[in-house]
Amino acid sequence: MSFELHALLGAVVLGLVHLSAASFSFKAQVGNKYTVGPRDEGLQPTGISARLYRANANFLETFPYFAVCVLVVQTTGSEGTLSQIGSALYLAGRIMFLPLYAAGLPWVRTLSWNAATLGLVLVGVQYVVSESS
Structure with a gap:
């Protein structure tokens, strides 16, 4: 299996961590009775739980783009240095994003988002570079 x-x-595992963190933090906030019930009251997460939901x-806004870019370079045999660096950057940036967002650190969180987005772009650029050569 390739690096990408x-x-x-x-990133799929990280997505499950995101989902679990948001879900369990909300359950801790409102209680088990509410989360296993019909949720008719429409309670919304607040504080850290709300930040975890937003994270x-x-x-989920960027993961599909990353997945498509990785699958494109994989299926076309276009893997290379840019897609490897990009994949690592995306995953590292996204790993850092979750705790930074939960902690409410806006500037550093934004840097991790920018790193992840740059990584996603590099994976796509790898395909373009490979196809043009």
Whole structure:
């Protein structure tokens, strides 16, 4: 399995961590009775729980693009240095993003998001560079 596919699998695991953190923090906030019930009251997470929900939503906004870029370079045989660096950057930036968002650190969190987004772009650029040569 290629480095890029390993990074993609790592991002899937990270997505499950995001989902679990948001879910369990909300359950801790409102109690088990509410979370296993019909949720008719429409309670919303607050504080850290709300930040974890937003971090999860933010992850879900970029993950499909990353997955598509990795699958494109993989299926076309376009893997290379840029896609490997990009995959590592995406995963590392996203790993850092979750605790930084939960802690409420805006500037550093933004840097980790920028690193992850740059990584995603590099994976796509790898395909373009490979196809043009």
